[in-house]
Amino acid sequence: MLILAIETSCDETAAAIIDEEKLYCSIVYSQLDVHRKYGGVVPELASRAHLKAIIPTVEEALQTANFKKSDLEAIAVTNGPGLAGALLVGVNFAKAMALALNIPFIGINHLEGHIFASLLDHPSIKAPLVLLLVSGGHTLLILMKDWGNYQVIGQSIDDAVGESFDKVAKMLNLEYPGGPVIDRIAKSGNENFHKFPRSWLHKDSLDFSFSGIKTSILYYLDSKSEDFIKDKLADIAASFQAAVTDVLLRKTMLAAKINEVKTVVLTGGVARNSYLRQCFQEKAEVENIELYFPSPDFCTDNAAMIGKAGLFHLNQGQTSGFELDAVPNLKLIESV
Ligand code: KG4
Ligand code: ZN
Numbered sequence: 232m233l234i235l236a237i238e239t240s241c242d243e244t245a246a247a248i249i250d251e252e253k254l255y256c257s258i259v260y261s262q263l264d265v266h267r268k269y270g271g272v273v274p275e276l277a278s279r280a281h282l283k284a285i286i287p288t289v290e291e292a293l294q295t296a297n298f299k300k301s302d303l304e305a306i307a308v309t310n311g312p313g314l315a316g317a318l319l320v321g322v323n324f325a326k327a328m329a330l331a332l333n334i335p336f337i338g339i340n341h342l343e344g345h346i347f348a349s350l351l352d353h354p355s356i357k358a359p360l361v362l363l364l365v366s367g368g369h370t371l372l373i374l375m376k377d378w379g380n381y382q383v384i385g386q387s388i389d390d391a392v393g394e395s396f397d398k399v400a401k402m403l404n405l406e407y408p409g410g411p412v413i414d415r416i417a418k419s420g421n422e423n424f425h426k427f428p429r430s431w432l433h434k435d436s437l438d439f440s441f442s443g444i445k446t447s448i449l450y451y452l453d454s455k456s457e458d459f460i461k462d463k464l465a466d467i468a469a470s471f472q473a474a475v476t477d478v479l480l481r482k483t484m485l486a487a488k489i490n491e492v493k494t495v496v497l498t499g500g501v502a503r504n505s506y507l508r509q510c511f512q513e514k515a516e517v518e519n520i521e522l523y524f525p526s527p528d529f530c531t532d533n534a535a536m537i538g539k540a541g542l543f544h545l546n547q548g549q550t551s552g553f554e555l556d557a558v559p560n561l562k563l564i565e566s567v
């Protein structure tokens with residue numbers, strides 16, 4: 232089934248064309264230039280930028296993949312979680328296009344998209360597995376007994392890990408989004424320079440907390456001179472990254488152990504982080520765990536992952552009706 236996938240949940244306008252055999256194209260138009268000067272995503276500006284970009288992005292996808300609109304058999308679109316106005320652009324565009332072409336469409340949970348991103352590069356990953364989803368808005372440990380069957384076994388009780396990267400970068404006067412910058416700067420730093428606190432919560436807890444380390448870095452920076460911070464920027468960034476990675480790695484491996492699972496998947500924007508990937512890889516080898524993560528471009532927001540999740544549901548006969556709404560706080564599963 233040839234489908235067009237659309238993703239507009241935050242600050243990327245993305246379109247992809249995919250079927251069961253192949254990903255034909257994945258176009259991501261990033262709004263970074265619109266938001267960077269504000270140090271974060273401005274929702275109203277995001278909606279307007281999506282409105283401007285949605286038609287050219289979809290047209291570019293069709294052109295790149297060399298298909299006509301009439302070749303499309305269905306549309307998949309992110310309908311939450313995300314920014315209300317941003318989501319609405321994608322959802323309404325998908326509805327209008329499905330109506331005009333007289334083809335089915337389906338609303339996809341953005342988090343499920345991140346989960347399915349792992350299948351884009353590794354189509355044969357087998358459940359059961361433990362999946363760590365680390366993005367700008369979420370930190371979730373998920374036990375997946377099968378594709379489409381999710382049990383949230385751990386989550387952040389405060390900041391998401393990507394959010395903590397972005398906030399710490401701001402404290403260090405680095406540009407938005409902070410994750411990639413910290414990743415780059417930390418490469419030349421010493422991760423043992425300063426031991427920032429690791430929040431384990433209670434013994435064997437699979438939940439996370441990242442607000443403590445943020446506060447601790449704030450106090451640490453307050454106690455140092457501007458010159459010192461400038462001079463030790465790489466070391467501070469590396470030490471922060473090491474603290475966060477330590478917690479993510481240990482809890483993920485504990486989750487795999489408790490649930491007697493030998494496959495671990497890492498996904499979401501923060502899964503792009505080179506240090507995190509390296510630490511997980513080293514540990515997985517020692518623990519004899521099969522480890523997968525998407526290629527970097529499929530970790531951060533894209534429409535290919537929405538297409539992959541869309542195909543999964545459409546092939547089970549599921550579709551959405553025109554009453555489909557944008558749901559900014561959509562959960563992965565209802566009980567969470
Ligand atoms: O998954 P994503 O693109 O959007 C959400 O669904 O939130 O994730 C964005 C987050 C941002 O917080 C960004 O700073 C972080 O992913 N990120 C990274 C890296 N690249 C993106 N964090 C750490 N290291 C990176 N290389
Ligand atoms: Zn995302």
